[in-house]
Amino acid sequence: MQNNLPILFPNFSSSLIQEIEKNAINQEVVSGTTLMRTGEYIKSTVLVTKGKIKVYREGEDGGEFLMYYLQPGQACALSMICATKNEKSQIMAKVVEDSELVMVPLKLMDKWMMEHRSWYEFVIETYRNRFEEILEVVDNIAFRSMDERLEFYLKRHKEACGCKEVNLSHQEIATELNTSREVVSRLLKKMEQRGLVKLNRNQIELLT
Structure with a gap:
């Protein structure tokens, strides 16, 4: 599963790829599986290598508010934030296509930020991209019919x-x-x- 990491994450350094292959956990999940629930602690960061994940907020009435999708070569920015701050999840994440994931343990997040420039840049770029996407969603809700x-x-x-x-x-x-x-x-x-x-x-x- 991890053989395609250099292709999906081309900016990762070879040393970071080796660290991922050594420490991360591969997981195959079927469509319909809930990966994260509101109120749960997040213990790892998810890198998607196959499939598609829906990230959304769930209302008290059971309604859903779609935030974004995760696809191969991407990671969940909000899970990264919750994981590094050891906070409970404020989002839901559900598999909408059979997926293959690389689960990066929480303890490695800060370590890699300091030791691997390519991981640091990936995390920052992930934050930036998701922030811009969420802003677009908010604008859509606030200002459009x-x-x-x-x-x-x-x-x-x-x-x-x-x-x-x-x-x-x-x-x-x-x-x-x-x-x-x-x-x-x-x-x-x-x-x-x-x-x-x-x-x-x-x-x-x-x-x-």
């Missing part, structure tokens, strides 16, 4: 999977956008009339 939010949501899915099909039901989309299924269905129908999407059963094909 629901139809614009839906288009933004579908665009993120398209970018995350590199495909034009979104295999989600209208109810699943409504849950993540914190609205009703009826609203999502109505807006998707309008998008179909505008030639932006094609609606199939539990699948939305993006045409633009």
Whole structure:
């Protein structure tokens, strides 16, 4: 599993790759598995080498607020922050595609920050990228109407999977956008009339 680390994380130094191979734990997880729950302590940082992870916040009513997706070559910035400060998780993380992960023990986080420049730069770059992505999400929620939010949501899915099909039901989309299924269905129908999407059963094909 770790043979592709230099390809997925090309900026890692050879010495850091050796440290990862020596100390990290490989884990294979199937779709639907919950990796992190709100209120739990995080004991390791997750490097994704295969699959896709959804990172989100869960409301008291069970609603979900999508924050970002993790894909091969990426790590969870929020888990890094919680791990280094020994704080409880404020997020949920669920596997949405069968995945392969490299679990970096908490005790190595600070050590590698001091000993490996490439790890330090990777952590900082991960923080920066996720901060910018979360800002974009906040702007989308604060300043856009629901139809614009839906288009933004579908665009993120398209970018995350590199495909034009979104295999989600209208109810699943409504849950993540914190609205009703009826609203999502109505807006998707309008998008179909505008030639932006094609609606199939539990699948939305993006045409633009």
